Amino acid sequence: MSGAMVEGWRLAGLDLSNAVAIRPSGRPVEGLRVVTNFADAGLPPRLVILGVKPQQLDEVGPKLAGWITSKTTLVSILAGVEAKSLRERFPKAGVIVRAIPNLPVSIRRGVIGLYSEEVSEELGFELSQLFAMLGYAMWSSSESALAAIGSVAGAGPAYVARFIDALAKAGVDRGLTQELAQTVALETVLGTSWMAATTQESMDEMVRRVASPNGTTEAGLAVLSRDDVFDKLITLTISAASRRGSELAEEARRSSLLAEPQGTA
Template sequence: MTAAIPVPAWLVGCGNMAGAMVDGWRASAVDFSNVAVIRPSGAPVESIRTLTDYPDQQPRFVMLGFKPQKLDEIAPRLEPHIESDTIIVSMLAGITASILRQRFPNARAIIRIMPNLPVAQRQGVIPLYSEDRDDQACDAVEGLMGLLGLAPWCEHEDQIAAIGAISASGPAYFARFAEAIGRAGVTHGLSSTLAHSIAAQTLIGTGAFAAATGESMGEVARRVASPKGTTEQGLAVLDGPEGLQPLVDRMLGAALKRVEELAEAARRN
């Protein structure tokens, strides 16, 4: 039997990220009867009732899937519907458990997650964090997230930001790297379509190879780079002092700084 969403359930906001989760749950045969998507556009979501406003109902499960900057607009109207048996799951970047508890004081449990887009293919990473010692609620949410990929619990709230900076933002970073390799291919005479499609296929294929062999990324790189061969010269550039690692450190640092700013803005209100 697959994990079940406690119902009635509301998915408040269902854009790129929550929509990907719905796709992953649909592929896992999760039952969506008595689940409602609430979004201002009313844009339909396949096989889920979509509303533009909150129904006269007390949901047992509410997933927050809107932008962090919308919290102050949404919380005052949502809060009166939250009762002592409502589990809130939040994917809002930077919005801490204590900020959420302040906005939704009556909630039974507040559980933060930081999913990533490959949840749609059930290949996601979905770290979880809660300050509420509600084993039943935590188990129910872990079961749902476990359908979508790797779902580790974080011991400290900082870890959700750190994991999120890697895995939630990660698809954008890997995609950008593949784009850069594609552009370099164009510089070397390939057509844009061919260069970008082979770069993307190489990313996909590398992931599939690593998954199938269980090799670390370091081992995969070593296997490709023949001693005194061509790849070794390319890796020497990436591995140099001005190479990839300091760039990635700066990249992650900038994203984590923004996490702090989002939290600070929410705390001020």
């Protein structure tokens, strides 16, 4: 996801000449200077984007904690790892912010949820401007609201991709070539989303405009609407993502407690 954000900022024309990517693998990141360790990264930065996997936090955390200072704003894009768990691991950081972006940030059409209890109005505005370059950026009033955004927007592109694929497979079943079916399905979803965003019509209004009484579309909608099967499937899907987020948060809290020095009896 960090790479997708860099792609989006590059596309927006953001000057990344002073940015450094710290990657143990040394794998190149277009537009950035890449180093393999903190010692080669230079002076402590004003802004750090923490983009490791949540399970790698306790491996990377101590090294990062020793490098940043009170002038550093730490933005974590780790799913499920709460601000309190981050603050325990990075006590010297000036401000800690959580961000949940989704993959379309790479083309500046992403959704980015932001949360912090520590950010000033001035810094909040600055971060809003920075992340707005990547799409629709919004501040959340609570971590539970941020988690909800992550469950829908963060995971959503994968679910939409599955829907497009299923739509294409239905086209293949009716005699279309794989290439044509994929194009038709993709353009249908893209066009529908674009139209809804442009006209600001509700989804019910969009449905009514397509579905004629007793027509072909209505026949298909009857299947999706039967016993609310489609709504229930999506609810179960989002709930599973949300549940995993809660598990990651608990793992981070538990790991932090285990890392604390034990007192003597």
